[in-house]
Amino acid sequence: MNKQIIFTIDQKECTSEAGKYIVDAARENGIYIPTLCNYKGVKPAGSCRVCTVKVNKRHLTACTTPVAEGMEIELNTTELNDLRKAVVEILFTEGNHFCPACEKSGNCELQALAYRFQIMAPRFPYQFNKRDVDASHPKILHDHNRCILCKRCIRAVKNEEGKSVFTFENRAKKVHIKLDEKLGDSLTDELAEKAMEVCPVGSILVKEKGFEIPIGERTYDKVPIGEMLITDK
Amino acid sequence: MSKPIIATTSLAGCFGCHMSFLDIDDRLLDLIELVEFNKSPINDIKNFTNVCDIGLIEGGCCNTENIHILKEFRKNCKILISFGECAIMGGLPAMRNDVPVRECLEEAYLSGPSTVNEERILPNDEELPMILNRVYPCHEVVKMDYHLPGCPPNADLIWDVLHALILDVNIELPYEVIKYD
Numbered sequence: 001m002n003k004q005i006i007f008t009i010d011q012k013e014c015t016s017e018a019g020k021y022i023v024d025a026a027r028e029n030g031i032y033i034p035t036l037c038n039y040k041g042v043k044p045a046g047s048c049r050v051c052t053v054k055v056n057k058r059h060l061t062a063c064t065t066p067v068a069e070g071m072e073i074e075l076n077t078t079e080l081n082d083l084r085k086a087v088v089e090i091l092f093t094e095g096n097h098f099c100p101a102c103e104k105s106g107n108c109e110l111q112a113l114a115y116r117f118q119i120m121a122p123r124f125p126y127q128f129n130k131r132d133v134d135a136s137h138p139k140i141l142h143d144h145n146r147c148i149l150c151k152r153c154i155r156a157v158k159n160e161e162g163k164s165v166f167t168f169e170n171r172a173k174k175v176h177i178k179l180d181e182k183l184g185d186s187l188t189d190e191l192a193e194k195a196m197e198v199c200p201v202g203s204i205l206v207k208e209k210g211f212e213i214p215i216g217e218r219t220y221d222k223v224p225i226g227e228m229l230i231t232d233k
Numbered sequence: 234m235s236k237p238i239i240a241t242t243s244l245a246g247c248f249g250c251h252m253s254f255l256d257i258d259d260r261l262l263d264l265i266e267l268v269e270f271n272k273s274p275i276n277d278i279k280n281f282t283n284v285c286d287i288g289l290i291e292g293g294c295c296n297t298e299n300i301h302i303l304k305e306f307r308k309n310c311k312i313l314i315s316f317g318e319c320a321i322m323g324g325l326p327a328m329r330n331d332v333p334v335r336e337c338l339e340e341a342y343l344s345g346p347s348t349v350n351e352e353r354i355l356p357n358d359e360e361l362p363m364i365l366n367r368v369y370p371c372h373e374v375v376k377m378d379y380h381l382p383g384c385p386p387n388a389d390l391i392w393d394v395l396h397a398l399i400l401d402v403n404i405e406l407p408y409e410v411i412k413y414d
């Protein structure tokens with residue numbers, strides 16, 4: 001076991017093993033730091049910025065930064081809470097999120113963060129960018145309108161040889177997720193299910209699987225995202 | 234003191250938000266004690282006869298008529314509220330926003346599989362409002378003071394917010410009432 005260290009989050013004293021990522025160390029101490037692109041058991045990418053905290057006047061992503069002895073972490077300040085909210089609002093206006101018609105609604109992490117932050121309407125103008133739905137694969141459906149480019153699918157869904165089944169195509173504004181040309185054909189049912197679970201939003205769906213859980217019983221209908229993790233512990 | 238006055242309208246919406254408003258059930262009786270209604274489909278008053286305190290807008294703007302009515306509400310209401318996903322972000326009607334209007338009209342009136350239109354006419358009567366290039370959220374047309382999300386917004390959310398505005402008190406909204414579906 002690594003050596004135990006002491007650090008603070010919003011002045012609350014916490015202890016953890018040295019070298020743990022701030023989000024994980026915080027959770028061990030009963031403190032939830034909102035995350036979105038992070039996925040348990042997968043190497044963090046630090047791409048969404050939802051987990052931003054402040055240490056020594058610098059903004060850091062808590063999912064990629066290890067805790068260190070004596071670290072003083074700012075988490076729930078007005079500035080940081082607003083910044084997290086803004087990131088979520090950007091994602092809502094950049095993609096096309098028609099929640100009332102989305103299979104993931106109620107189980108979606110992006111939506112759940114917006115609920116937790118009580119976002120009534122985004123401050124940015126909606127882009128209404130043209131994005132496609134790709135339903136060509138026999139097992140899964142890809143709705144690019146909802147993809148937040150978090151790369152969780154690329155990082156977490158791998159075949160037996162450890163190769164990523166999903167990949168990015170194009171760059172910058174045109175970038176989108178795609179099943180690998182060759183590996184896509186051999187997508188097993190298990191991997192298809194896993195892809196749907198790994199995707200935080202309703203971008204990857206297993207065909208004929210939508211709307212399985214009735215409204216009122218979905219993951220985030222009654223309990224805010226983050227609360228469960230803390231009570232689970 | 235005279236009672237606060239409420240007006241409501243449905244622009245490019247489905248009346249679901251108004252149905253949810255009626256879903257406040259017996260609290261409607263409390264509400265009519267507290268307020269007076271002006272222009273609204275609920276009482277069928279067609280034109281503003283008074284300056285209103287609160288205006289509730291369902292639906293976004295998909296044609297010139299919607300824009301006209303929304304501006305009229307802004308002029309006549311002190312507080313204007315977008316209620317429902319369509320008012321806030323265009324909602325399902327805005328699913329056409331990445332398709333050119335001509336293509337939408339052609340699909341609807343000429344080439345749709347169930348369309349019979351031998352003279353191949355697209356609606357062009359000058360009595361009809363012009364369809365806009367895309368559906369606009371209300372707050373992109375006029376200033377909106379509050380937003381109540383939901384498809385439709387939860388009846389408790391509508392009641393809590395109206396009640397608080399009428400009595401001029403602060404409220405904490407419970408987690409369950411803010412939903413986008």
Ligand code: SF4
Nearest residue numbers: 097099102108201202
């Ligand atoms: S992916 Fe999430 S935020 Fe996007 S439409 Fe679906 S439920 Fe809403």
Ligand code: SF4
Nearest residue numbers: 147148150151153199
């Ligand atoms: S498809 Fe889903 S998991 Fe993959 S990048 Fe897009 S949002 Fe993330």
Ligand code: FES
Nearest residue numbers: 046048049051063
């Ligand atoms: S969760 Fe840390 S950057 Fe996305």
